[in-house]
Amino acid sequence: MSTALRRYPVLIALCVAALFMIVPFLIVALNAFKSPAEYSQNGPLSFPDGFYVDGLKDFWERVDYSQKLFNSLLISGFVAILAVALSVLNAYAIGVGRVRGRTWVLAFFVLANMLPQEALVYPVYYLSKQAGLYDTRLSVIIVFTVIQAAFGTYLLSSVLGEFPREIIEAARIDGANKWQILWRIVVPVSRPTLGVLAVFFFIWTWNEFLLPLVMLISNDNQTVSVALGVLQGQRLMDATMTNAAALLGVLPAIVFFLLFQRTLTRGIAVGAVK
Amino acid sequence: MTMTVEKRGVTGKAAPAGRPRRRDSYALFLLPGVLAFLAVIIVPFLMNTYVGFTDWQGVGSPSWTGLANYRELMDDSDFWASFRHSLFMVVAMAAVPTAVGLVLAAALFDYIGKHFGSKVVAVLRACFYLPQVLPIAVAGIVWSWILAPDNGSLNALLKAVGLGSWQQDWLGDPDLALYSVMGVMVWVQIGFPLVVFMAGLQRVDPQLHEAAELDGAGWWRRFWHVTLPQIRPEIYVVLTWCTVAALKVFGAVYVLTKGGPGGATNVPSYFSFTTFFEKTQVGYGAAISTVLTVIILALSLIGLKLQTRAEERA
Numbered sequence: 001m002s003t004a005l006r007r008y009p010v011l012i013a014l015c016v017a018a019l020f021m022i023v024p025f026l027i028v029a030l031n032a033f034k035s036p037a038e039y040s041q042n043g044p045l046s047f048p049d050g051f052y053v054d055g056l057k058d059f060w061e062r063v064d065y066s067q068k069l070f071n072s073l074l075i076s077g078f079v080a081i082l083a084v085a086l087s088v089l090n091a092y093a094i095g096v097g098r099v100r101g102r103t104w105v106l107a108f109f110v111l112a113n114m115l116p117q118e119a120l121v122y123p124v125y126y127l128s129k130q131a132g133l134y135d136t137r138l139s140v141i142i143v144f145t146v147i148q149a150a151f152g153t154y155l156l157s158s159v160l161g162e163f164p165r166e167i168i169e170a171a172r173i174d175g176a177n178k179w180q181i182l183w184r185i186v187v188p189v190s191r192p193t194l195g196v197l198a199v200f201f202f203i204w205t206w207n208e209f210l211l212p213l214v215m216l217i218s219n220d221n222q223t224v225s226v227a228l229g230v231l232q233g234q235r236l237m238d239a240t241m242t243n244a245a246a247l248l249g250v251l252p253a254i255v256f257f258l259l260f261q262r263t264l265t266r267g268i269a270v271g272a273v274k
Numbered sequence: 275m276t277m278t279v280e281k282r283g284v285t286g287k288a289a290p291a292g293r294p295r296r297r298d299s300y301a302l303f304l305l306p307g308v309l310a311f312l313a314v315i316i317v318p319f320l321m322n323t324y325v326g327f328t329d330w331q332g333v334g335s336p337s338w339t340g341l342a343n344y345r346e347l348m349d350d351s352d353f354w355a356s357f358r359h360s361l362f363m364v365v366a367m368a369a370v371p372t373a374v375g376l377v378l379a380a381a382l383f384d385y386i387g388k389h390f391g392s393k394v395v396a397v398l399r400a401c402f403y404l405p406q407v408l409p410i411a412v413a414g415i416v417w418s419w420i421l422a423p424d425n426g427s428l429n430a431l432l433k434a435v436g437l438g439s440w441q442q443d444w445l446g447d448p449d450l451a452l453y454s455v456m457g458v459m460v461w462v463q464i465g466f467p468l469v470v471f472m473a474g475l476q477r478v479d480p481q482l483h484e485a486a487e488l489d490g491a492g493w494w495r496r497f498w499h500v501t502l503p504q505i506r507p508e509i510y511v512v513l514t515w516c517t518v519a520a521l522k523v524f525g526a527v528y529v530l531t532k533g534g535p536g537g538a539t540n541v542p543s544y545f546s547f548t549t550f551f552e553k554t555q556v557g558y559g560a561a562i563s564t565v566l567t568v569i570i571l572a573l574s575l576i577g578l579k580l581q582t583r584a585e586e587r588a
Contacts (some may be wrong), residue, residue, distance in 0.1 A: 007389050017378070018401035021461065024416050025404070027427050044420075044427040045434060048537045089306040097300025105304065116522050118543050118563040122325070122550050123318030126332070135392045146314040149307065154311060176411060178299065207409040209525035210543070214551065225525075229411030232529045242419045249412030257407045261400060264407070 025250060032056070032247045036240045044239075064219065067251070070225040072206055073218075075140050080202040082145040084194050087152025092182050094153070095160030096168065104158055113150035117210050125214050130193055140215050140223075144208065148201040159193055160186065161193035198262045201255055224249065319567075321553060326560035332550075336557065343561035352537060353562065356545040363523050363541060366456035368516035372509065375467030379400065381495050381527045382468075383475045384483065399472065409463065414529025417458045421445050445531050448538040455530055455539050459523065466506035467512045474508035475501065485544075506584040514577025518570050542566045 006132065033042055035052040059065070077262045094102045124143060125134070133139040163186065171181050187194070224228075228249045231237060237245065258263070326343055328336035348352045387395045405413060420427045429441040444454040454520035478501065486496045502509075508523035524543040527533055533548070542562060549559035 007385075009389060010385055011394075014381060014386060014398055018398045020402050021464070022404060024420060024461075027348060027420060028416060038348070040284075040425065043425060043430045045430050086307055086310065089303045093303040097301045097302065097303065105308075109311070111305075111571070112311055112569060114317055114518070115315060115416040115569050116543070116563070116567055118522070118546050119322050119560075119567040120315060120318045121547070121563075122332075122556055122560065123321040124314070126321075127318065143314055144308075146310045150311070150315070153307065178303075181305075203407060206410075207407075209409070209411050209528070210547070213528075214547075225409040225411045228409075228415055229529050232415045233532060239419065239422070239425055242415060242558075246412065246416045246419055249409060251414065253408045254404075257400075257404060261331070264403070271349065 025044055025254075026117070028243065028250055031065060031243045034240070035236065039217045039239055039243075040257050042126065053193070055240045056244045056247065059241055059248070061243075063231065064246060065224075065227075067220060068222060068224045068227045071137060071221060072225070072252075074211075074229075075223060076202045076205040078141045078226055079148060079205040080198040081142045082141070082150035083152055084198050084199045086149040087156050087197065088187060088190075088194065090149065091156030091160045092186060093158040096186060097178075101206065102157075106154065109153040109157075113147075113154055117147070119274070121211060121214055124211070133200040135215065135217050135221060137216070137221050140212055142210060143206050143215075144201075148204060152201070153196050156190070156193065159190065163189070196263050199260045203260070203264075206256075224252065277518050278575050283578060322560045325557055326564045328557045330557045331554050332556045339557070343558050343563075346558065347561055347565065352540065352545065355537060356542045359539060359541050360521055360523075362452055362456055363459060363520040364517050366459040367520035367523070368458050368513055371463040371516060372512055375459045375463060375471055375512070376502070376509070377497075378464075379471035379475060380501050384501075385493070399468065402468050405462050406460070406465040410525035411460065411529050413462055414473055414526050417461075418445065418530055423455055437573055446535055448535045451535060453530055455526060458530065459520075459526060462526070463516060463519070466516065472509050474505040478504040482517045506587075507581050510577055510584055512522055514574060514581070515578075517573055519564060521547040521573075541569045 027044060030048065033051045033056075034042075034048045035050070035055060036055070038046075038049055038052070093099050098107065106188065126138075128134045128136075128139045133142075165190075165209055167185060168181055171185055176184070206223070207223050207225060208223075209229055212223050214230065216222045218224055219227075228245050231245060232242070298574075303522075325336055325339060327340055329339045329342070330336035382395050382398060387396065394454060408416075423429065423443040423446060424470055428444065432440045442450055445451050450547045482500050482504070483496055486500050491499065521543050521587075522543055524547065527541050528547075531539040533544045543566065546559045546562040546566065549555050549562060
């Protein structure tokens with residue numbers, strides 16, 4: 001079988017490449033339970049002797065990681081829900097309602113979606129100080145709800161633009177008003193798409209760095225990404241601490257990945273081609 | 275395709291008093307969205323544009339200086355260096371991942387999928403995509419630690435295989451730091467094009483491939499002449515997205531190198547950030563971010579145009 005002989009090299013090459021991609025994760029796992037002494041003696045590539053968890057515990061308490069996780073969950077959760085709601089309202093008017101000038105309205109949202117945060121960060125920081133919202137989780141929720149909804153509006157408008165008109169007409173003849181049509185028909189039918197959007201908004205917000213870094217300066221309000229990034233930037237961590245930080249930062253991402261893997265890969269494809 | 279035929283309401287006839295016309299009452303649904311966008315995006319953006327033409331420290335009122343900031347930028351070697359580094363980021367985050375992603379996607383889709391089943395494909399795809407889910411700050415921590423000069427995993431590995439002389443201070447050497455950051459960004463970015471292209475390949479009519487195969491075209495020729503032209507729209511989407519993402523790199527630079535050593539990895543986003551919040555030259559920082567915005571918008575529009583053209587042809 002000459003084809004079989006030709007087949008395996010391709011598989012092996014791809015497996016090696018895939019392994020290279022996950023090596024960093026493996027190294028983090030390999031060193032997660034080494035004591036500082038062991039690490040400095042045997043280096044990062046040896047198998048761990050014991051099961052040393054004090055380093056993790058110390059780090060957890062030192063950065064008050066429970067609080068950081070709670071902040072990240074709170075901010076990302078609220079943004080996911082609110083941004084989907086805002087996207088639905090916008091897209092209902094544009095895609096189903098076909099409001100006049102909708103092309104311009106949609107262009108407005110697409111443009112808002114493209115603006116880099118660098119061009120918003122200082123005014124947002126300044127205005128939030130004026131409004132007394134600086135260094136609050138609420139300010140970050142508001143800003144990201146709008147930023148994510150820009151993308152959501154753009155995507156959902158084309159999805160809802162293809163919504164079967166007859167269903168809506170039938171409901172209207174039955175005497176349903178626009179609110180009822182939205183909540184009882186459009187939202188339930190589009191639930192899969194809305195679920196994909198919510199997952200994406202959640203993960204994107206969880207991963208955000210620049211704006212939360214500027215907006216959240218007190219320890220009690222910081223997200224996981226900001227707290228870990230700032231610590232790393234200060235260059236004050238030893239190898240064991242860095243390793244603990246890496247592990248605690250990686251774990252939530254792995255959990256999301258396993259939970260939402262199908263949604264993620266499906267969603268990316270939808271979002272890119274729309 | 276959406277229907278372009280509009281069912282107009284009762285146009286021309288005046289609507290009954292006190293009741294808005296049927297078509298326009300949908301506009302109410304846009305109200306919260308438009309107001310929120312004005313407050314959070316449009317107003318700050320206009321403010322930022324205005325501040326770019328002023329001299330301002332962030333307190334008191336900005337004083338109008340016209341194009342002075344932009345003239346200063348033109349002579350600022352740090353500014354040019356940061357944009358030059360952006361080009362390196364575009365190579366690392368757009369060019370390389372797109373090219374590699376195409377070959378990987380095609381190999382996974384019609385080679386591995388055909389001969390080894392979809393389970394194998396799913397596992398491999400997951401491995402490539404995993405870094406995309408990681409917060410960039412966390413990816414930075416992981417790589418900082420791997421690339422550390424003493425007792426970092428990469429140097430330890432080099433030593434273990436007898437290449438001890440190749441050990442480097444990967445992020446601390448001004449000649450190497452930018453390439454190290456590029457390497458990290460390739461690792462971060464590769465999963466995105468792969469997933470998009472694999473989805474795009476599902477649209478390609480398998481009969482095209484079969485016909486080419488009957489004509490005796492080998493795998494590479496089919497890849498060039500069948501696969502590539504078919505997923506051109508996705509290629510433009512990915513290139514646009516990744517190029518814009520490359521121009522906005524911030525978190526990775528902040529965590530890995532802080533723009534250093536000696537500005538060797540400074541990028542526009544980080545440059546504007548430090549100008550805003552460390553030097554408090556808000557006007558100058560606003561000018562930097564405005565230049566970045568203009569470039570990003572121009573690229574996005576070009577990308578959109580290419581994509582729609584490709585879709586019409588596909």
